[in-house]
Amino acid sequence: MATFVDRVVLHAAAGDGGHGCCSIHREKFKPLGGPDGGNGGRGGDVVLRVDHGVTTLLDFHFHPHQKAGGGRPGQGSNRHGADGEDLVLAVPDGTVVISPDGEELIDLVGPGSSYVLARGGRGGRGNASLASARRKAPGFAELGEPGEQLDAVLELKSVADVALVGFPSAGKSSLVSVLSAARPKIAEYPFTTLVPNLGVVQAGDHPPYTVADVPGLIPGASQGRGLGLEFLRHIERCSLIVHVLDCATLEPGRDPLTDLDIIEAELAAYTTDLSDRPRLVVLNKVDVPDAADLAELVTPDLQARGLTVFAVSTASRHGVRALSLALAELVASLRAAAPSRSSARVVLHPRAVDEPDFTVRAVGDGFVVGGPKPLRWVRQTDFTNEEAIGYLADRLARLGVEKELARCGAVPGVEVTIGDVTFDWEPTLSGREALLLEGAGGGSGGSADGYGLVEPVAAPTVATVGGSGGIPGGGRTGLRAGAVPDVQLGPRGTDLRLRTSKRLTRAERAARRDAAEGFDETDSFDTDGFDDADGFDSLDGFDDDPERG
Numbered sequence: 001m002a003t004f005v006d007r008v009v010l011h012a013a014a015g016d017g018g019h020g021c022c023s024i025h026r027e028k029f030k031p032l033g034g035p036d037g038g039n040g041g042r043g044g045d046v047v048l049r050v051d052h053g054v055t056t057l058l059d060f061h062f063h064p065h066q067k068a069g070g071g072r073p074g075q076g077s078n079r080h081g082a083d084g085e086d087l088v089l090a091v092p093d094g095t096v097v098i099s100p101d102g103e104e105l106i107d108l109v110g111p112g113s114s115y116v117l118a119r120g121g122r123g124g125r126g127n128a129s130l131a132s133a134r135r136k137a138p139g140f141a142e143l144g145e146p147g148e149q150l151d152a153v154l155e156l157k158s159v160a161d162v163a164l165v166g167f168p169s170a171g172k173s174s175l176v177s178v179l180s181a182a183r184p185k186i187a188e189y190p191f192t193t194l195v196p197n198l199g200v201v202q203a204g205d206h207p208p209y210t211v212a213d214v215p216g217l218i219p220g221a222s223q224g225r226g227l228g229l230e231f232l233r234h235i236e237r238c239s240l241i242v243h244v245l246d247c248a249t250l251e252p253g254r255d256p257l258t259d260l261d262i263i264e265a266e267l268a269a270y271t272t273d274l275s276d277r278p279r280l281v282v283l284n285k286v287d288v289p290d291a292a293d294l295a296e297l298v299t300p301d302l303q304a305r306g307l308t309v310f311a312v313s314t315a316s317r318h319g320v321r322a323l324s325l326a327l328a329e330l331v332a333s334l335r336a337a338a339p340s341r342s343s344a345r346v347v348l349h350p351r352a353v354d355e356p357d358f359t360v361r362a363v364g365d366g367f368v369v370g371g372p373k374p375l376r377w378v379r380q381t382d383f384t385n386e387e388a389i390g391y392l393a394d395r396l397a398r399l400g401v402e403k404e405l406a407r408c409g410a411v412p413g414v415e416v417t418i419g420d421v422t423f424d425w426e427p428t429l430s431g432r433e434a435l436l437l438e439g440a441g442g443g444s445g446g447s448a449d450g451y452g453l454v455e456p457v458a459a460p461t462v463a464t465v466g467g468s469g470g471i472p473g474g475g476r477t478g479l480r481a482g483a484v485p486d487v488q489l490g491p492r493g494t495d496l497r498l499r500t501s502k503r504l505t506r507a508e509r510a511a512r513r514d515a516a517e518g519f520d521e522t523d524s525f526d527t528d529g530f531d532d533a534d535g536f537d538s539l540d541g542f543d544d545d546p547e548r549g
Contacts, residue, residue: 005061006156006234012118015043015084017144018071020124024137025077035127035137036078041071043120043147044084048097048106048154050113051090055198057154060089068118071144074126084120091154094237098153105152109159109237117152121145124380130391140388142380155233160198160212161331163238165267167259170246171284173197174314176213179324206328207335212238235267235274239334240327242280247291247298256283256298278330280308282323287313360404366415366422367408369401378419402427 018040025033046068060066066089072081097105097115106115124142131138164172180199197213214234235241243263245256260281267274281302283295295311302309310326312319358371377395382388396402405416405425416425504512 005057006158008057008060008154009064010060010089010117010152010154011065011149012046012152013065013067013149014046014118014120014147015068015070016146017041017043017121017123018073018081018084019144020126020129020141021074021076021079022127022139022141023076035131036076037126037128037141038074038076038078038080039126039129040074040123040142040144041081041083042123043071043144044068044086045116045120046118047086047088048091048095048108048115048117049088050093050095050108050111052093052111054090054092056092057095057156060154068120068147070147071120071123073144074123074141078126078128080126081123083123086120089117092156094157094159096155096157098155100151100153118148118150121147122376122380135391138387138391140382140385140391142388143382145376145379157237158198158212158234159210159237160234161209161238161334162211162240162242162327163235164211164213164242164244165235165263166244167246167249167254167263169249170244170259171314172213172244175244175282175284175312175320176211178314178317178320179211201324201327203324203328206325206332209328209331211327235270239277239338240280240330241267241274241277242282242327244282244284246285247283247294248285248288256294257301260302278334280327280330281310283309283311285313285315286311286318287316357399358401358404360401360408362408363417366417367405367410367425369396369405369416369418373399374401375419378421383421 020040021037023035023037025036027033046066066087068087069084071084074081091108093109093111095108097108097117099105108115122145124144126141127138130141164175166172176197176199180201199211199213200208201211202208212234243260245259246254247256283291283299286292286295292311299309299311308326310319310323312323314320356371358369358374360367360369362368374396377392381392406427410416410425412426414425415422
């Protein structure tokens with residue numbers, strides 16, 4: 001069973017927002033209580049947070065699917081739903097979050113570092129929040145938005161001060177065991193170390209430092225040969241590289257200088273530049289007589305390259321104390337020279353001034369509307385409620401979607417797709433006026449479907465509203481050539497005709513009543529002794545002329 005995992009694929013799903021509630025207040029002696037539906041709660045986020053008590057990604061190896069809590073739906077009496085609980089996932093220090101396409105999202109280093117991997121969906125508004133002066137009692141509520149769902153790759157890069165590198169069986173694990181209290185696996189065969197081992201070293205009065213035992217490297221490790229490619233990334237976090245060279249090897253063609261050149265070539269071929277890290281050389285296994293002679297022979301050549309050399313023996317503990325003190329002093333100086341780590345900054349991404357609210361593009365015989373607002377509105381719309389569909393149509397019209405569709409050459413009945421919803425477009429006031437103006441101005445107007453305007457016509461003086469709202473199954477209203485669209489009232493949230501209505505005078509109301517009863521306006525009533533020409537109303541007997549009273 002795996003005990004150390006440094007790379008996993010995490011399937012994160014944030015919580016869905018709660019649905020809004022559609023409710024009317026009911027109380028004795030209050031027949032018109034008004035809407036009182038509460039809003040839905042927000043869905044929980046999936047958050048990654050650094051925890052020093054966690055050293056591996058093993059939990060995500062066995063449980064790769066993580067989901068946050070969803071928001072609760074709203075209720076009547078203006079009771080809002082509870083927000084979903086955030087899911088906080090503890091990750092080790094040095095975890096890198098990478099998108100599936102290879103883009104680095106965040107590098108979690110340092111205590112308290114956190115990152116919101118998936119954001120919860122917004123809660124839907126209840127009908128109490130949707131009420132307005134024109135829509136006093138909405139019969140619908142918004143749906144909650146679904147939470148984000150994504151896959152992310154988590155890679156662990158061990159955070160250590162010293163990295164021990166070298167060929168397999170060079171004695172790296174043995175050196176960690178004598179420098180610290182760590183007890184890694186030690187055996188007389190190569191590739192005994194399959195995972196990085198960390199040890200904390202306390203040398204004299206110096207602050208403690210950590211040592212990482214990296215699995216053995218061989219020629220071609222930077223291209224994936226052996227185990228080098230999987231664990232070379234653990235060297236990136238280390239501030240000091242220590243070459244552990246085996247002076248007692250019996251393999252032909254190997255010596256300390258050749259091993260050093262091969263390891264340096266693999267480090268140079270790695271994707272991350274490690275040339276700025278200080279180097280130190282440890283000649284191991286000098287307790288063997290031939291190994292001690294070889295160490296004395298190659299020490300001048302290594303020092304000529306500007307490297308500090310230590311001859312040690314993990315079996316007899318020869319030179320281990322001096323090496324530990326030297327590493328502690330060097331690590332302390334590197335820490336002092338390193339720039340102070342500032343707290344994580346909050347990065348804001350403001351919206352551009354000229355960024356459009358939506359986009360309209362032609363795809364085949366239809367059109368596709370994009371943009372964050374239209375997509376969010378479609379997700380929040382309950383398409384089983386006609387009033388909610390009308391509210392969506394009003395919002396799209398106010399945003400300018402219909403005018404843009406008409407400008408792009410859309411005709412009534414054409415298929416329009418917003419997100420996962422495809423419907424037949426039936427324009428409201430703004431869309432029909434744009435079509436009429438386009439036809440009057442000599443625009444394209446016409447189409448093979450016979451909906452285009454081929455003769456210039458005047459814009460209607462009475463506001464019109466689309467009949468079916470453009471929802472599949474609602475029917476299509478075609479525009480005949482040279483004809484003004486009929487005045488229709490569909491399932492909209494507002495009645496635009498109220499904006500152009502005019503209050504009738506008493507004479508106009510009387511004339512309308514006469515026409516309804518079947519009398520002509522020129523008829524006079526002589527039965528009561530008064531004629532209409534005398535200035536008296538034939539119905540109420542009062543003079544309509546204000547000057548005569």
